[in-house]
Amino acid sequence: MTNSWTDIKNTDLVIIMGGNAAEAHPCGFKWVTEAKANRGAKLIVVDPRFTRSASVADFYAPIRQGTDIAFILGLINYCIQNDKVHWDYVKAFTNATYLVKDGFSFKDGLFSGYDESKREYDKSSWDYQIGEDGFVMVDDTLSNPRCVWNLLKEHVSVYTPEMVERICGTPKDKYLKVAEMVAETSSPTKTMTSMYALGWTQHSKGSQNIRSMAMLQLILGNIGMRGGGMNALRGHSNIQGLTDIGLMSNLIPGYLTIPTQKEVDFATYMSTRGFKPLRPDQMSYWQNYKKFFVSFQKSMWGDEAQPWNDFAYDWLPKLDVPAYDVLRAFELMHQGKMNGYVCQGFNPLLSFPNRKKCTDALSKLKFLVTMDPLDTETARFWENHGEYNDVDPSQIQTEVIQLPSTCFAEDDGSLVNSGRWLQWHWAGGTPPGEAQRDTWIMAQIWKRLKALYEKEDGPLPDPILKVRWPYADPDDPKADEIAREINGYAIEAVYDPTDPTKVLVEKGKQLASFGQLRDDGTTSCGCWIYTGCFTEDGNNMARRDNSDPDEAGFYSKWAFSWPANRRILYNRASADMNGQPWDPSRKVIAWNGTKWEGYDVPDIAPTAKPDVVGPFIMNPEGTARLFTRTMMKDGPFPAHYEPFESPIANPVAPNVKGNPAARVFEGDMAQFGEAEKFPYAATSYRLTEHFHFWTKHVQPNAVMQPEFFVEISEQLAEEKGIKQGGWVKVMSNRGEVKAKAVVTKRIKPLQCDGKTVHIVGVPLHWGFTGVAKKGLGPNTLTPFVGDANIETPEYKAFLVDIAPLTEPVS
């Protein structure tokens, strides 16, 4: 989230699209209710199902899953056509005025540079025109046809309300009503907040779904504002933290990146990470990359990371492909190229697409280790559970070690909520039996690996042997010790760069902010964006002062928010070119003539002049990007692509199947189903009574929602002769599930491109362990393909057939 849960109360309009906060994030949704009750805010819900969020909405519009980009680009088109644009904001704070290279084009659903055989783009034309002064060329009058604004205008022009109706199945009158409500927030004194979740991410173009809305929010001037922003409602309690700390194949904590094998040495690696400003006087904060990187290497390897060995650059593994995401990992397993796998929590047997492929893949492993408080299906993938796990254990040679871990109630530490608040929690109970904390388990594994390498020799043991391990009890590092390490400390005294006689941080002290990090090895820091979380003042994540001056919604003394305890990202954009709030009643920060001050920590240098330095300090432009250059694999603008399994051909690009830049493994392409055989558009979803696959282990939740079902419309039920509560079989090209049918008015057939599209809802909470009834779920059915940019599996849009079962099922 760019903003926080509590800030939602400041909004005028909430748009819930790609999520269902009332059911999936109930206590956060309360802030929507607060805005409605106290500010008269309105709520729009756009969803294929009439969800509980929709049931309390002021306006609901149906949409076919997987068509959000067409819907949103249509809104951008509407705003442009009807002059509902926050012009001052767009001209000053976005790259609308920047000129783009002549070679860039978009035709027949493809951007310039497409290579069909590789399913990849040569992105060299997706860039700005650079002038002789080394800066991007701009046209402040917006008259040059090559400026971003005119290219965007042209790009979205195809998404008329009629075309949106054809693609999305949203009736034109309903669509126009949404457009009208949204467009009103182009006023500087009105804001809209976007609340979304997996309904946007789990598509083969998930990243571009989100980008589309971010662009709309920029055009409306809603980023950086109280009650505005792009608010990703993260699914799990610390998925934000796990991502911040870089537990992904291509990341280093704080959104730094693992080198590729083309970056043969540290100098080459740094050469593309200089982030020279693209416009005069801009901060381009990533220019500090080296400070963050070197300080991280010091936290990994301490004294072993020295200038003479490029701070142990060689000890980091180098990537040969863009990422080893989970889909690739399971593909490699499936090909027999992966021998061992460790699951620390997580339940991939139920979480990853194409369950059969997952089972086959796990069966080819030599060993699997699981660490979990609960008895997961993954740990028992080899065990026969009849139709719920139809395997022959004697044929599976995988050695499985299942380790019992503690749960939240038995562990100290911090979790990052969706609003980026790092909140500390304390253990209150003794773990059951021999269950152990994950930190202990990891320390024990490391200790044993180290001992083996000390004894036996083997390839490159040093990175393991020499990991920095500064814990009082090396066998059992404590959470507060690690939290201090993440925050960072001064290895040597840190001096003021403008006055070398002045010591900013004394040797050995905790750092107060990431501005104190250095690239010469004198500071150590595990994750730069968290610096400030555990300072000489103590553990700021444990702060519990819930005061909120003027009830502005910031709660700045509660816990710690990254970065720098900032509660609203890009908050400089909440003020105009003179530094005065666009909406005085919703001030975040303001320029007092010499510096920025206000409710929040300014997202800009405190003395950066408002008419000089742009608000988007992480971008070398200083502005936000409507045209995103080469940052995305599938285009500098979003474009509508159908899901890989779609009931209709793409109305705007009939020859393009799916997202043309999404990676598809060979065998998986052949496993996509066609609409002739699988005519219905299915989607997965979650229920308010359950959390993922955990709460089927919890008696009260298992009682509330005891068994797997699928949800269909009355019309489809009638067409197929399916009775309310009757048994059905749902089939995709990859598998089939049996379930009871829930026939509802919450789902209605849509008319898309002249065709009736029926929607089938498949909730995901059941398996074969726990206390709920055994059941299958969407991953038996879903295709093995992910988002082009970050490989989130396409769970929200796939094709199925459905038939009533005449035989009673036990």
Added chain:
Amino acid sequence: MNMELSRRTLLKGAGVGLAGTALGAFGFGGIEAAYADAIRAFKLVGTTETRNTCPYCSVACGVIMYSKGDLTKGEKAEITHIEGDVDHPTNRGTLCPKGAALLDFVKSETRLTKPRIRKPGADKFEDISWNDALDRIARLMKDDRDANFEAQNQDGVTVNRWKTTGFLAASASTNETAFLTYKVVRSTGILAFDNQARV
């Protein structure tokens, strides 16, 4: 210095100042605070209060766990009740149907209590000691790393990677677990490292 304040301390200490805080909005000014305090004290007799957050979704509602026994005094502690934390700015004491049943998650029958091993081809788990399980894991990891570690690629570039074992981190473990895990996993050269961000 930041320290955990129990709600009782907060309410007592902040009685007159309440109008300026979120609690003021609930009507817990002056007398009500004392009254609420008196009621609470009754229920809390003999239990230890610990602050935590709901481990499910990213709203991260504040919860208070009540236990018999106090871990901070080195005692065994059994959690007997979990409820919403009214001081918490986000949830202000409310919990959804998931959070409201947290006690039954902590105590669920299918909580794991012992390490177990399933041998190749076997149709059941057997118990194994922690020591043997961890030794075995280290052995399996080292053998695979030794056999498959790639120090250089075919172009002679130093790549120092290990591609045949993967590590999947979770979604609800702490930042501290995450960082320690990062150190251990990356130091081995594992590339197939991911978390539950996407599903």
